[in-house]
Each structure stands twice: as C-alpha cells, then as structure tokens.
Amino acid sequence: xxxxxxxxxxxxxxxxxxxxxxxxxxxxxxxxxxxxxxxxxxxxxxxxxxxxxxxxxxxxxxxxxxxxxxxxxxxxxxxxxxxxxxxxxxxxxxxxxxxxxxxxxxxxxxxxxxxxxxxxxxxxxxxxxxxxxxxxxxxxxxxxxxxxxxxxxxxxxxxxxxxxxxxxxxxxxxxxxxxxxxxxxxxxxxxxxxxxxxxxxxxxxxxxxxxxxxxxxx
Numbered sequence: 001x002x003x004x005x006x007x008x009x010x011x012x013x014x015x016x017x018x019x020x021x022x023x024x025x026x027x028x029x030x031x032x033x034x035x036x037x038x039x040x041x042x043x044x045x046x047x048x049x050x051x052x053x054x055x056x057x058x059x060x061x062x063x064x065x066x067x068x069x070x071x072x073x074x075x076x077x078x079x080x081x082x083x084x085x086x087x088x089x090x091x092x093x094x095x096x097x098x099x100x101x102x103x104x105x106x107x108x109x110x111x112x113x114x115x116x117x118x119x120x121x122x123x124x125x126x127x128x129x130x131x132x133x134x135x136x137x138x139x140x141x142x143x144x145x146x147x148x149x150x151x152x153x154x155x156x157x158x159x160x161x162x163x164x165x166x167x168x169x170x171x172x173x174x175x176x177x178x179x180x181x182x183x184x185x186x187x188x189x190x191x192x193x194x195x196x197x198x199x200x201x202x203x204x205x206x207x208x209x210x211x212x213x214x215x216x217x218x
Contacts (some may be wrong), residue, residue, distance in 0.1 A: 013052045013088035018060055020044070024139050025057040035128035043139050053081040058135055059142035063091040066131065072103040072110055079113060086118040096131050099124035121188060123169055124214070134169060167191070170214045177203045181211070
C-alpha cells in the first residue's frame with residue numbers, strides 16, 4: 001500500500017524538475033490561453049505535458065495550481081489536486097483562485113480548505129491577467145534570490161518568497177508592511193486569524209482593513 005501511495009504521489013507532481021532562472025514551466029493544457037500569452041510578454045515560457053496536478057512552476061521549488069471560477073463553484077475537483085500537491089512534500093504549494101462575483105461565496109471554502117486545513121498559500125485573482133501578473137512576481141522574486149550568490153546579502157528575515165508574494169497581492173500592502181506582518185504573526189495563518197485591532201497596531205487602519213478584506217471578504 002505504501003509503495004502504491006508513493007507511486008501515485010510521484011505521478012501527481014513531477015520530480016527532478018529544473019526551472020531556469022527567469023523562466024516558467026507551464027502545463028501543456030495551458031497552451032494558447034490568455035494567461036500564457038500575457039506571461040510570454042516578459043518571461044520565457046516552457047511547456048511540459050507531464051506536470052501532474054501542477055499548472056505552473058515559476059521555480060524548481062514552487063508549484064502552482066489554478067482554481068478557476070467553475071472549479072471553485074463545483075467545489076470538489078480542486079480538493080484532490082491540492083491534497084496531492086501538499087502530500088508530495090517536495091515543493092512549496094500555491095493555489096491561485098479566481099474570485100469573481102459568481103464564485104465569491106465559495107472562495108472562503110477554498111481558502112479554509114487549502115490555506116488553513118492543508119497549509120497551502122491561497123491567492124485570489126480577478127482573472128487570468130491578474131494571475132499572470134502574480135506568476136511574474138514569483139519568477140522575478142525567485143530570480144533575485146538566485147543571482148549574486150557570492151555577494152553577502154543584507155540582513156533580513158528569512159521570509160519565504162511565495163508567502164511574501166502572496167501578501168503583496170493585498171491592495172496597498174507593500175513589501176515593508178508585509179514583512180512587518182510576518183514578523184509579528186509568523187505565518188499566513190497567523191495573519192488571517194489576527195483581529196483588526198492587532199493588524200492595525202502593526203500596519204495602520206487602512207492596510208488592516210485591506211488585509212481583513214483579503215482573508216475574510218469583510
């Protein structure tokens with residue numbers, strides 16, 4: 001049984017993948033889509049037909065699953081994919097979710113399951129173009145970590161680039177405030193559970209309201 005489980009997980013997420021700096025590997029099922037066309041404007045795109053449940057690899061260590069409006073409304077298919085990504089345990093998992101007027105009431109279910117229950121980073125987007133912008137951010141963030149390897153970096157918290165990029169999708173929340181929140185609350189989960197008052201004490205009322213809106217839709 002254990003051997004079968006291991007085999008299933010290896011098929012769910014491609015192992016040994018190497019993504020060149022500044023490039024992104026995309027599942028073949030995304031060929032000729034609006035999202036990929038936007039990616040190709042500024043980064044190199046490579047297709048791979050055997051990525052398993054993963055839709056995008058912006059780096060060798062990050063796997064991204066895209067939950068469409070229809071997926072969020074149906075509410076079942078994405079769960080199995082996300083669990084497989086989580087259990088593969090070789091890459092950091094991010095879930096991009098289309099949050100539209102039609103899917104808004106279902107977004108919280110996706111967020112609770114993927115974010116709080118199995119520990120993946122959840123990023124809401126309005127559609128493919130915003131998703132492409134987020135993926136570009138990840139590619140560039142990973143690239144910055146890979147260059148100048150002999151240069152001593154400035155002291156800073158060891159913040160996971162995917163988590164930081166997730167927080168920076170909160171409107172008006174820049175890198176400085178995102179790092180302040182992570183320093184205070186330690187994780188995406190901690191920030192999502194923080195009260196408005198606690199958030200305000202760190203980043204101010206306006207940013208705190210945007211954070212609450214991002215996580216809870218209120």
